[in-house]
Amino acid sequence: MITLGEFLGSYxxxxxxxxxxxxxxxxxxxxxxxxVLRRIFFVSAARSLVASFGVALSFYIEGLGLGALSAAVHxxxxxxxxxxxxxxxxxxxxxxxxxxxxxxxxxxxxxxSAAVVILGDRITKGSHDIASILxxxxxxxxxxxxxxxxxxxxxxxxVLLLYMKDFIFVSFDEESARLFKxxxxxxxxxxxxxxxxxxxxxxxxxxxxxxxxxxxxPPLAALxxxxxxxxxxxLSAAMGVLSAVLGYFFSFVLSLPTGASMAMxxxxxxxxxxxxxxxxxxx
Amino acid sequence: xxxxxxLEDVTIGYDGKAILGPVELTIQRGEFAGILGPNxxxxxxxxxxxxxxxxxxxxxxxxxxxxxxxxxxxxxxFDPLFPVSVEEVVSMGRYARVPAGSGLSKxxxxxxxxxxxxxxxxxxxxxxxxxxxxGEKQRTLIARAVAGGPDALVLDEPTAAxxxxxxxxxxxxxxxxxxxxxxxxIMVSHFLRTAARYAGRIxxxxxxxxxxxxxxxxxxxxxxxxxxxxxxxxxxxxxxxxTRPGGDGA
Numbered sequence: 001m002i003t004l005g006e007f008l009g010s011y012x013x014x015x016x017x018x019x020x021x022x023x024x025x026x027x028x029x030x031x032x033x034x035x036v037l038r039r040i041f042f043v044s045a046a047r048s049l050v051a052s053f054g055v056a057l058s059f060y061i062e063g064l065g066l067g068a069l070s071a072a073v074h075x076x077x078x079x080x081x082x083x084x085x086x087x088x089x090x091x092x093x094x095x096x097x098x099x100x101x102x103x104x105x106x107x108x109x110x111x112x113s114a115a116v117v118i119l120g121d122r123i124t125k126g127s128h129d130i131a132s133i134l135x136x137x138x139x140x141x142x143x144x145x146x147x148x149x150x151x152x153x154x155x156x157x158x159v160l161l162l163y164m165k166d167f168i169f170v171s172f173d174e175e176s177a178r179l180f181k182x183x184x185x186x187x188x189x190x191x192x193x194x195x196x197x198x199x200x201x202x203x204x205x206x207x208x209x210x211x212x213x214x215x216x217x218p219p220l221a222a223l224x225x226x227x228x229x230x231x232x233x234x235l236s237a238a239m240g241v242l243s244a245v246l247g248y249f250f251s252f253v254l255s256l257p258t259g260a261s262m263a264m265x266x267x268x269x270x271x272x273x274x275x276x277x278x279x280x281x282x283x
Numbered sequence: 284x285x286x287x288x289x290l291e292d293v294t295i296g297y298d299g300k301a302i303l304g305p306v307e308l309t310i311q312r313g314e315f316a317g318i319l320g321p322n323x324x325x326x327x328x329x330x331x332x333x334x335x336x337x338x339x340x341x342x343x344x345x346x347x348x349x350x351x352x353x354x355x356x357x358x359x360x361f362d363p364l365f366p367v368s369v370e371e372v373v374s375m376g377r378y379a380r381v382p383a384g385s386g387l388s389k390x391x392x393x394x395x396x397x398x399x400x401x402x403x404x405x406x407x408x409x410x411x412x413x414x415x416x417x418g419e420k421q422r423t424l425i426a427r428a429v430a431g432g433p434d435a436l437v438l439d440e441p442t443a444a445x446x447x448x449x450x451x452x453x454x455x456x457x458x459x460x461x462x463x464x465x466x467x468x469i470m471v472s473h474f475l476r477t478a479a480r481y482a483g484r485i486x487x488x489x490x491x492x493x494x495x496x497x498x499x500x501x502x503x504x505x506x507x508x509x510x511x512x513x514x515x516x517x518x519x520x521x522x523x524x525x526t527r528p529g530g531d532g533a
Contacts, residue, residue, distance in 0.1 A: 039365055166383045169375055172365050176354050178377045179334055180431075187383065227411050229364045 001235050002253045014252055019173050020141045020149045020242030021262065024202035027153035028214030029240020030160065031195050033233050038171055044215040047196055049112035050086045051203035054079030058120040063123050079084040080200040087196035088189050145205045156194050168229065174244045206259060210247070213263035214240045217270040225272030239269045285312040287350060287435055287467055290326035293342030295325060295332045301340045302328060303490040308497060312434065315461055315468040317473060317482030325490035326471045327439055333469065334437060338394050351379045353428030353466070355438040363413040369423050370408040373399050379431035400427035402456060421453050429460055429481050435467040436460065442474060450474070456479055478505050489511050494508055
């Protein structure tokens with residue numbers, strides 16, 4: 001076990017992943033409030049897996065040695081493209097020929113999971129890379145992510161703030177929004193695509209497990225802690241940051257898998273929120 | 284009176300499947316129209332077709348350009364997961380006049396406050412919508428509908444989740460808003476006596492039997508038209524007690 005002094009002394013090792021984790025935790029936590037309120041947990045899980053599939057597919061194409069094509073396929077771009085396509089499909093498609101929406105999303109989750117494992121068996125980068133994609137065991141991050149992830153977080157956060165009233169309105173009462181001639185389809189698709197871009201970028205940097213955890217658990221905890229919607233967004237983003245930072249800290253100090261450690265911290269916030277709600281009910 | 288909505292040769296339905304029609308109907312500014320009929324009889328579909336929320340299977344729906352609707356949907360329409368306050372809910376009614384991407388101005392917020400006071404929910408402004416009683420929720424939704432300064436107030440079963448006293452209070456509120464603002468009121472209801480008391484015009488809808496009748500209250504509440512439509516005996520007339528044909532009697 002590493003002491004706190006040793007941890008602080010080796011900041012050059014954890015600075016970059018901590019920045020990326022904190023930015024991803026903040027924006028996933030913020031966005032995740034919509035995921036929770038719109039009851040689309042499984043969509044988030046499916047999207048995280050689709051993002052992983054995009055990364056795995058790019059590795060696979062790279063390993064095929066197809067010259068220019070292999071070089072042109074960037075994991076980040078492919079991941080975002082596939083995830084955004086899935087997001088638009090789930091946002092706009094309402095009729096699934098008598099099969100529930102959850103059933104189709106479950107199909108998306110499962111086919112993406114199976115495809116990641118199959119591709120993982122075929123790619124030359126090895127099983128460790130696939131484990132990193134799925135569970136976020138990467139201790140270090142790509143230096144470019146130190147700029148990309150915070151930039152995406154800031155851009156997505158700005159759009160969310162600018163259209164906050166509209167996103168809340170279409171989420172709470174889509175019918176009235178249609179009646180008032182709001183661009184409901186564009187707002188829904190925009191929200192889903194932004195969640196998808198954030199999920200895809202964060203998944204490539206951290207892995208599917210912590211990203212799904214950040215999208216689901218801090219928002220749930222925040223909604224236990226407060227009865228005010230706007231405060232819930234702030235609390236959720238803060239808990240997303242803390243889950244990432246503390247998760248990385250414990251991972252570093254206790255030599256735990258990073259993604260799992262972050263997800264576990266998010267779980268602890270959820271449990272704290274649950275206990276808070278129970279205590280408040282009894283007082 | 285000025286025409287706000289006109290349905291010409293309209294067949295209503297969902298997903299291209301017709302359930303009733305063709306029908307002809309107009310809604311005039313300032314009038315109170317009650318849509319009555321059994322559960323699953325097409326009342327809400329007719330209402331949503333008038334609002335443009337459901338496209339007609341065939342025919343033409345014309346609404347006055349620039350018309351602002353104040354809409355009170357059914358209570359169960361809202362997900363209790365959302366921790367939105369009464370003030371936030373009422374503010375949404377003002378969005379009818381505030382485009383996407385813009386915020387509420389000071390004048391908009393004052394209008395929201397006035398609407399809450401008008402509907403008697405000003406003291407509940409900071410409470411969460413989900414924590415309110417059925418009657419308080421309906422008052423909040425009426426405040427929301429009024430906040431937009433509507434040309435037509437559209438209510439889908441506004442008194443379904445309230446007791447008899449609450450029902451009377453809500454209907455008095457709706458009627459006073461209509462008188463003061465000159466807005467049309469279009470109300471779907473199970474409550475035959477309520478609709479008959481307040482509405483100037485009755486619209487009877489039963490898609491199962493293929494029945495659509497509309498006319499002045501004086502015409503449809505006399506001469507056995509209602510008895511024929513509902514298959515009930517109204518020997519005692521439409522007195523003060525509430526009757527719910529097709530309802531659960533709760």
